[in-house]
Amino acid sequence: GVLLNVECFGPNYGGGSENSNASSNAGGGNSMHKRSMHNSDEWPLLLYIHGVCESAETWGVQTLAQYCAKHCWRLIVLELAGHGLSENIGKLGRAACPNFDDLVNHVVEFTEEMSSKFSRSKGFAMCGGSLGGVLVPFAVEGILTTRRNNITSSMTEKKQHPDFYGIALLAPALGVNPAAVPPSPVVAALKALSYFLPSRGIMTPIEHPTYACPPNSTRNFSGHWPLSTSSMLLDVTANKVPNDVVSDNLQQRMEGLPSLYVIVGDKDEIVPLQSVIDWFEAVPLSSDSGEKRLTVLKGAGHDFFHERLKGDKQK
Numbered sequence: 001g002v003l004l005n006v007e008c009f010g011p012n013y014g015g016g017s018e019n020s021n022a023s024s025n026a027g028g029g030n031s032m033h034k035r036s037m038h039n040s041d042e043w044p045l046l047l048y049i050h051g052v053c054e055s056a057e058t059w060g061v062q063t064l065a066q067y068c069a070k071h072c073w074r075l076i077v078l079e080l081a082g083h084g085l086s087e088n089i090g091k092l093g094r095a096a097c098p099n100f101d102d103l104v105n106h107v108v109e110f111t112e113e114m115s116s117k118f119s120r121s122k123g124f125a126m127c128g129g130s131l132g133g134v135l136v137p138f139a140v141e142g143i144l145t146t147r148r149n150n151i152t153s154s155m156t157e158k159k160q161h162p163d164f165y166g167i168a169l170l171a172p173a174l175g176v177n178p179a180a181v182p183p184s185p186v187v188a189a190l191k192a193l194s195y196f197l198p199s200r201g202i203m204t205p206i207e208h209p210t211y212a213c214p215p216n217s218t219r220n221f222s223g224h225w226p227l228s229t230s231s232m233l234l235d236v237t238a239n240k241v242p243n244d245v246v247s248d249n250l251q252q253r254m255e256g257l258p259s260l261y262v263i264v265g266d267k268d269e270i271v272p273l274q275s276v277i278d279w280f281e282a283v284p285l286s287s288d289s290g291e292k293r294l295t296v297l298k299g300a301g302h303d304f305f306h307e308r309l310k311g312d313k314q315k
Contacts, residue, residue, distance in 0.1 A: 002081045002086065002087050002088075002089055002106075003086065003087045004078060004079065004080070004081060004086045004087070004106060004110070005056075005078075005079040005084055005085035005086045006076060006077065006078055006079070006110065006114070007056035007061075007076070007077040007079065007084075008074065008075075008076050008077075009065035009068065009069065009074065009075040009076070009077070010040065010043075010069075010074050011040040011043065011069060011072075011074070040072075040074070041118070041120040041121070042120055042121060042122050043072050043073055043074045043121060043122070044072075044073050044074070044121055044122050044123050044124060044125070044162075044165070045073070045074050045075075045076055045114060045115070045118055045121050045123070045124035045125070045162065046064075046068055046073050046074070046075045046076070046124070046125055046127055047076050047078070047110065047111055047114055047124055047125070047126050047127065048061065048064065048075060048076070048077045048078070048127045048128065048129075048132070049077075049078055049080070049107055049126070049127070049128040049129070049131075049132030049133075049135050049136055050077065050078075050079070050080065050083070050128075050129060050130075050131075050132050051129050051130030051131045051132055051133075051173075052095065052097075052130065052131045052207070052221075052225065052229060052233065053083070053095050053207040053209065053220060053221035053222075053225065054083065054084075054129075054130075054209075054211070054220055054221075055079050055083055055084030055085075055217070055219035055220050056077040056079055056084055056219070057084070057212060057213055057214065057217040057219045057220065058209075058211045058212060058213055058220065058306055059211050059212075059213045059306045060129065060211065060305040060306045061075075061077055061213075062213045074118065074121070076114050078106070078107065078110045079219075080097065080103060080106065080131075080132075081097060081102070081103065081106060082094055082095050082096050082097055083095060083219075083221065084219045084220075085219065089102075092198055092199050092226070092228065093198075093199030093226060094199075094221050094226075095207075095221040095225065095226055095229055096198050096199045096226040096228050096229055097226075097228065097229045097232060098194070098198055098228035098229070098231070098232055099232065100135075100138075100232050100235070100236050100240070103135055104135055104138045104139050104142065105142070107126075107135050107136065107139040107142075107143075108139050108142035108143055108146060111124075111126065111139070111143050111146075112143075112146050112150070115147075115161065115162050116150075118162065119160045119161065119162065120160060121162040122162060122163065123162045123163030123164065123165050124162050124163075124164060124165065125164075125165040125166055125167065125168060126139070126140075126143070126166075126167040126168070127167070127168045127169070127170070128167075128168075128169055128170070128172065129169075129170040129171060129172075129305050130170075130171055130172065130173050130302070131173050131233060133169040133170055133171060133172025133173055133174070134172050134173045134174055134236060134237070134241065136167050136169060136172075137167060137169065137172075137253070137254070138253065140167065140253055140254055140257055141252070141253040141254075141255075143164070144164070144255075144256045144257070147161065147164060164258060165258055165259060166257060166258040166259030166260060166261070166290065166291075167257065167259070167260055167261070168260075168261040168262075168263070169260075169261070169262045169263070170263050170264075170304075170305045171263070171264055171265065171268060171271065171302050171303070171304060171305060172262065172264070172271070172276065173233065173236070173237050173270075173271055174237070174241050174271060174275055174276050174279045175237055175238075175241060175242070175271050175272050175274075175275020175276065175278075175279070176234065176237040176238050176270065176271065176272075176275075177269065177270055177271065177272055180205075180269070180270060181234065181238070182203065186203065187234065190202065190203060190204075190227060190230070190231065191231045193227055194227035194228045194230070194231040197227055198226060198227055198228035199226045199227075199228070200226065200227055201223055201224020201225055201226055201227065202224070202227060204224045204225040204226070204227060204229075204230040205224070205225050205230065206223065206224055206225075207220075207221055207222055207223060207224075207225060208222065209221070209222050211303065211306035211307075237271070241275070241279060242275075244279075244282075245278055245279055245282045250279075250282050250283060250284070251282075251284045254283050254284060254285070255284070257283075257285060257290055258290050258291075259285070259290050259291045259292065260280075260283055260285055260290070260291070260292040260293070261292070261293050261294075261295075262276065262280055262292075262293070262294045262295070263295045263297065264276045264294070264295075264296055264297070264300075265296070265297045265298075265299070265300025265301050265302065265304045266296050266297065266298055266299070266300065267299055267300060267301050268300070268301055268302045269301055269302055270302040271302060273296065276294075277294070280292070280294050
């Protein structure tokens with residue numbers, strides 16, 4: 001297996017985090033400002049999944065942590081395999097993630113682990129940005145199935161299970177701008193090359209982690225995306241998601257979802273707004289079965305989660 005790092009921003013948050021490990025729960029973390037709290041064990045949980053090349057040390061996550069603490073929520077961030085302080089996958093390099101389904105399973109396991117660890121919490125919501133914004137909806141079916149099984153098996157033990165409030169997606173990678181994709185022959189060649197050089201970055205997007213917080217953080221990947229990661233994400237955004245929209249898979253996966261909230265920018269240069277709208281409208285949620293809401297931010301690009309919050313911080 002892969003050892004994944006989990007960052008917990010709890011009631012003591014004042015800039016930094018309580019560092020815990022999903023497998024060993026090893027302690028650590030940064031110094032924090034103390035503040036009074038009441039029944040913090042019952043605080044709802046916001047379980048966040050970041051995007052490609054990112055970690056828990058970004059402007060978006062740090063500001064979200066402060067917002068959660070102010071409103072009596074506990075933010076918990078999963079650093080994906082090959083990202084942040086989490087282990088690499090096998091012998092692959094940093095940020096190399098060739099298998100989408102493996103990442104989805106990690107999200108399901110993370111959700112189960114955290115809802116069990118914080119069993120006195122009133123409830124939890126899932127949140128994801130960019131890649132995390134497509135991992136979360138694909139994990140919903142597994143999360144709901146696991147919850148039903150756990151609740152059924154523990155009824156006689158009278159164990160408490162936090163309520164599942166729903167999911168929130170920020171600039172989710174639910175499509176791809178054709179202008180950002182190389183010609184088909186080049187894509188085919190790079191896909192083949194990704195099997196032999198999965199950790200190399202050749203003609204792939206370049207990541208500049210200007211969103212790092214603190215600015216000198218080394219947790220966020222810098223440079224050309226690994227071929228395996230680029231190939232995986234292109235397959236998900238160009239094939240897997242569109243196929244879901246026109247099939248019954250999406251309806252089956254989302255059955256039982258309590259609520260859905262999507263926030264996207266109308267100037268997203270990576271993910272076409274129409275792709276997000278098509279996916280959102282295909283999600284089978286009604287006023288009777290649950291609530292869904294789409295917010296389009298005018299003038300916002302794909303990185304609005306980091307850019308806008310960073311701008312607020314600098315004011």
